[in-house]
Every structure is written in structure tokens, then in C-alpha cells.
Amino acid sequence: MKYRLLLLIGCLCLGVTFGQEKREWERRIERSEFPDSALELIIPYLDGANKIKFYLERDQDKRSYEVKLKKRRLRYSIEFDQHGVLEDVEVRIREVDIPNESFEAIRSDLGQQFSAYRIRKIQQQYPNINANPQEILKKAFQNLLIPELNYEIIIAGKEAKRYQTYEFLYNAEGGFLNKRIVRPIDKDHVLY
Amino acid sequence: MYFTKYRLALSLWLVCTPLLAQDGLDGFLQTQAVVKLPISETYTHRYQLAQRFYVTDDIQGFQLQQIDLSHLSSLKIRDNLRLALGLMYRFRDSFDRFGTDEVRLIQHLVLSNRPENTRFVHRWRAEQRIFPDGTLHRLRYRFSVDLPLQGQNLNQGESYLVAHTESLLSIGNMQRPQWDQRFTLGLGWLIGKKTVLLNSLEYRVENFNADSRQRLFLFTSLNLSL
Numbered sequence: 001m002k003y004r005l006l007l008l009i010g011c012l013c014l015g016v017t018f019g020q021e022k023r024e025w026e027r028r029i030e031r032s033e034f035p036d037s038a039l040e041l042i043i044p045y046l047d048g049a050n051k052i053k054f055y056l057e058r059d060q061d062k063r064s065y066e067v068k069l070k071k072r073r074l075r076y077s078i079e080f081d082q083h084g085v086l087e088d089v090e091v092r093i094r095e096v097d098i099p100n101e102s103f104e105a106i107r108s109d110l111g112q113q114f115s116a117y118r119i120r121k122i123q124q125q126y127p128n129i130n131a132n133p134q135e136i137l138k139k140a141f142q143n144l145l146i147p148e149l150n151y152e153i154i155i156a157g158k159e160a161k162r163y164q165t166y167e168f169l170y171n172a173e174g175g176f177l178n179k180r181i182v183r184p185i186d187k188d189h190v191l192y
Numbered sequence: 193m194y195f196t197k198y199r200l201a202l203s204l205w206l207v208c209t210p211l212l213a214q215d216g217l218d219g220f221l222q223t224q225a226v227v228k229l230p231i232s233e234t235y236t237h238r239y240q241l242a243q244r245f246y247v248t249d250d251i252q253g254f255q256l257q258q259i260d261l262s263h264l265s266s267l268k269i270r271d272n273l274r275l276a277l278g279l280m281y282r283f284r285d286s287f288d289r290f291g292t293d294e295v296r297l298i299q300h301l302v303l304s305n306r307p308e309n310t311r312f313v314h315r316w317r318a319e320q321r322i323f324p325d326g327t328l329h330r331l332r333y334r335f336s337v338d339l340p341l342q343g344q345n346l347n348q349g350e351s352y353l354v355a356h357t358e359s360l361l362s363i364g365n366m367q368r369p370q371w372d373q374r375f376t377l378g379l380g381w382l383i384g385k386k387t388v389l390l391n392s393l394e395y396r397v398e399n400f401n402a403d404s405r406q407r408l409f410l411f412t413s414l415n416l417s418l
Contacts, residue, residue, distance in 0.1 A: 025347035055343060076301075081300070118271060156271035162233030163271040190240070190338045190354050190390075191226060191415060192274070192302045192315050 026057040034065055035084030041133055042067060042078055045141055049076075060073075074143065077123070086133035087138035090152060091122040098122070098151060106151065107173025114157035120165070121154040146174050154182065197364075218407045219247035219252055228417040234268040238278075245349045258284040258291065262367040264298065274302045299330075311337040327365035344383050354392070371401045378411070386417035 031039070034054050046052060049071040057064050063082040068075070075092040095103060110117055126140040126149055138144055151170045156163050169178040224242035224300035231237055232289040245254035262280035269275055278298035300317035317332040324341045340346040340355040378392025394409040 019306065025343070025350075026345065027343040027347070027350070059210070120271075163268065184242075190311075190313075190336070190352070191228075192304070192313050 006178070009069070019103045026055055029054050029065075034067065035080060037084035038065060038067075038080040038086070041137065045071070045076075045137060046070075048060060048072075051075075057167045071141070076140070085138060086128045088128055089126040091126075091140060091143060093122050093124050095119065095122065099145070102151070102170070102172065102174035106153065106168075106170050108109060108170070109170075109174075109176050110155065110157070112132040112153075114159055117155050119153060119155055119158040122151040125169075145172070150177065197220070201226070216406055218405065220257070220409045221245045221247070222409055224260075224410050224413045226410070226413060228415065236266045236268075238264040238266065240264075242335050249301045256287045258279060258282050258287060258346040262296075262298075272304045276300050278303070291386065292324050296320065297322070308335060314338055321364075323366070326364060326366040328362050328366055329363045332358060332360045334358035348382050348385055351379060351381045354380060354390070370391055372396060372398045373400060388415040390415065 008122045015048070030041075030121045031054055046069065047175075049069040051068070051070040053068045055066045055068070057066060057109065064087065065080045067078050071077075072078070077090040077092075079087040079090075081087055096141070098106070124143075126136050126146070128136050129148060149172050153166060153170065155166045156168055165182045167180050168176070171177055204314050213286060222244045224240055226238060226240045229237040229239070240260070241264075242260040244257045244260070246257045247253075248255055260277060260280055260282050264276050264278035266274050266276040273367070278300075278404075280296040280298065282294040282296065285293045297320040298317065299319075300315055302315045303311060304311055304313045304373045306312070313319070313334075313336040313338070315332075315334040317334070318335055319330040321328040321330060321334070328358055334356050335358075336354065336356045338352055342350040342351045346352050354376075355378070356374070358374040358376075358377040360370075360374070361370070362370040374396045376392050376394040378390050380388055380390035381393075392411045392413075392414040394411060396407040396409065398407060
């Protein structure tokens with residue numbers, strides 16, 4: 001009996017440690033919390049979609065909104081800035097969906113940077129570069145290969161005996177645009 | 193919001209306690225503390241102290257059954273593949289007159305995959321359980337699923353759900369081959385930047401190929417990464 005009480009007290013006391021540090025985070029939100037202007041843009045595309053989830057991401061002082069959905073067996077991610085302006089649309093694809101020449105250029109670049117690497121995720125990105133957001137959404141949901149699209153590739157790359165997760169951005173021809181380190185998705189919160 | 197989660201865990205515990213008194217079902221409570229120490233980018237040490245209590249027949253309290261001290265050395269072969277070797281000592285002789293101390297050697301391989309928010313993990317483990325009377329070899333396969341409950345990734349202050357199912361085969365001269373099956377459901381919280389509190393419930397069917405026994409475990413684990 002006394003052990004049960006001690007354990008209870010222990011669990012309750014730990015609660016006071018919550019929220020004492022400033023942090024970057026993302027969380028799932030309700031549809032009602034999503035910006036109205038953004039919601040108006042995507043409503044026509046929610047028809048026939050499932051696994052629709054809304055997220056709020058906060059990165060220091062910057063805030064952005066994201067909606068993820070699955071439609072016609074494709075996974076879409078639509079991002080908006082804090083004012084509800086479309087940033088980009090991303091569609092999850094596989095290696096075979098990238099044109100051969102573009103993919104060869106990408107592989108060549110990755111081979112030069114890493115001794116070993118594993119592609120974890122590929123997304124076809126339709127950025128909103130001074131274009132009509134409705135036009136961008138239309139092209140993305142038609143899965144068109146347009147010159148303005150980019151390929152966003154999440155890689156686990158090995159350099160100097162350690163693995164690090166990177167996000168690479170290539171243009172439609174497979175030309176390198178950007179590289180950044182991303183926070184590891186696989187956290188060790190569960191011990192295996 | 194946070195106290196709601198604690199109420200959930202507390203409710204789980206209070207509901208389980210009467211279950212532990214059921215005929216044919218043995219009840220146990222195990223509390224453990226784990227410290228994870230990264231030695232390098234790919235190599236980590238893990239130290240664990242666990243105490244197991246069994247529920248007395250009259251459900252008036254818990255009786256200490258054993259204390260486990262263990263160490264695991266883990267090497268990251270690839271970003272989603274780990275190999276580990278470990279050693280455990282179980283102190284049981286001093287607490288349980290029907291049990292004996294045990295030295296356990298552990299080897300396991302872990303493969304994980306995370307297509308979206310949910311992570312799927314396979315663990316293959318071999319153990320050599322060394323008792324004063326002899327050695328038992330045990331092979332284990334565990335399939336696990338875990339996912340964060342508040343977003344795409346687990347952030348500080350958020351909770352996650354984890355479920356396992358594990359098959360075990362024990363072989364040795366001391367006894368006939370024994371098949372066990374375990375089912376686990378847990379709720380965890382990333383309470384600090386590197387501190388996790390996990391409460392889980394495990395149902396075990398032991399020796400189901402012969403004279404089966406059912407056991408219910410309630411685990412509470414505090415995991416700290418340095």
C-alpha cells in the first residue's frame with residue numbers, strides 16, 4: 001500500500017516540471033483554428049479526401065499552418081504562413097516518379113556528399129512564387145510536372161562515421177538548390 | 193491538460209488493481225529507472241534498475257519479488273538499425289524463497305521504420321538466462337508501434353502511445369520448450385527535454401503450449417537521457 005502511495009506522489013510531483021522551457025514545437029489543431037483565408041482556398045480539394053489533419057507549427061517567432069490529407073492514394077501537404085498565404089504544396093512520391101535524368105543528377109550529387117545514404121522521403125514541391133495560389137493548387141492536385149517544381153528529399157546520410165538527417169532541395173532538372181539539417185524524426189523516447 | 197493525462201494514468205492503475213485479484217491471473221507491478229548515456233554519435237550505454245512487486249493474494253499490498261540491474265551497449269549500424277549487447281543481474285534469492293538469482297546475457301537487433309507519424313519497430317532478441325541449476329536460452333521477437341498524440345513529432349510536454357506484441361520461446365535442459373506471448377499498451381510523456389515517463393499495462397500468457405499461466409503487469413518507467 002505504501003509503495004502505491006509513494007508512486008502516486010512521485011507521478012503527481014513530476015507534473016510541476018511542465019512548460020518551464022521555451023521550445024519550438026508543432027501540434028495538431030482543429031479545423032476552426034485554421035486561418036479562414038487558407039481554409040477557403042483548400043475547401044474544394046477536401047472533397048473526396050481522407051486523413052485530413054491540421055497542424056500549427058511554431059519556430060521561435062515564426063508561425064505557419066499546415067494541412068495534410070490523402071486523396072486518390074496520394075499524400076498532400078499544404079503549407080500556409082501565419083497570415084494564411086499559401087507557401088507551397090507538397091506531394092509525397094517515390095523514386096520512380098522522378099524523371100530518370102533528374103534522378104540521376106540527384107543521385108550523383110548525393111553520392112559526392114555522403115559515403116552512404118538512405119532516402120527516407122521524397123516530396124514533389126509546388127512553391128508559390130508570385131503565382132496565383134489557386135493555380136498552384138490546381139497543378140499540384142493534377143500532379144503535373146511543371147518547370148517550377150522542386151524535389152524535397154529527406155535523407156539519412158553518413159558522414160564521418162555518424163548518421164545525420166538532412167533535407168535536400170533540388171529543382172526539376174535535379175540541380176542542387178539547398179541543404180539543411182533537420183531534427184531527427186526518430187526520437188529515442190521509446191526504448192527498444 | 194496535463195493533469196487530465198495523469199488522471200488517465202491513475203484511472204488505468206485503479207482499474208487494473210481489482211483485475212490483479214482475479215483467479216488464475218497473477219498481478220505484478222514493476223517500477224524502473226533507465227539512464228541512457230551517449231558515448232559517441234553511434235554508440236550508447238543504457239543502465240537500468242527495476243523492481244518488481246507481486247500482488248498478494250488478499251490484494252492488501254505488494255510484495256517485493258526481485259530487483260534487476262542491467263546494462264545495454266547499443267551501436268547504431270544505420271539510421272534505422274541498431275545492434276545491442278547487454279548484461280543483467282537479477283536479485284531474487286533474497287526476496288523470494290521460491291526464486292533464485294539470475295545472470296542474463298542479451299543480444300538484440302532493432303529495425304525501425306517511420307513512414308508518417310507512426311513508427312513501426314521490429315526487435316529480435318536472444319537471451320541466455322544463467323541460473324544456479326542451469327542455463328535457459330530464450331528467443332524473442334517483438335513488434336512495436338508508437339505514435340505521438342499531439343502532432344507529427346513528439347515535443348516536450350506531449351504524450352505518445354506505444355503498443356507491443358512479443359513472442360518468446362524458452363529452451364533448455366531445465367524444462368520443456370515454453371512459448372509465451374505478451375501484449376503491451378502504454379502511454380508515455382516527454383516530461384523534460386530528455387526525460388520520459390511511461391506507464392504501461394502488459395498481459396502475458398506464459399507456457400501456452402502446455403500448462404498456461406496468465407499474468408498482468410503494470411509498468412512505470414522513468415527514462416533519462418544524459
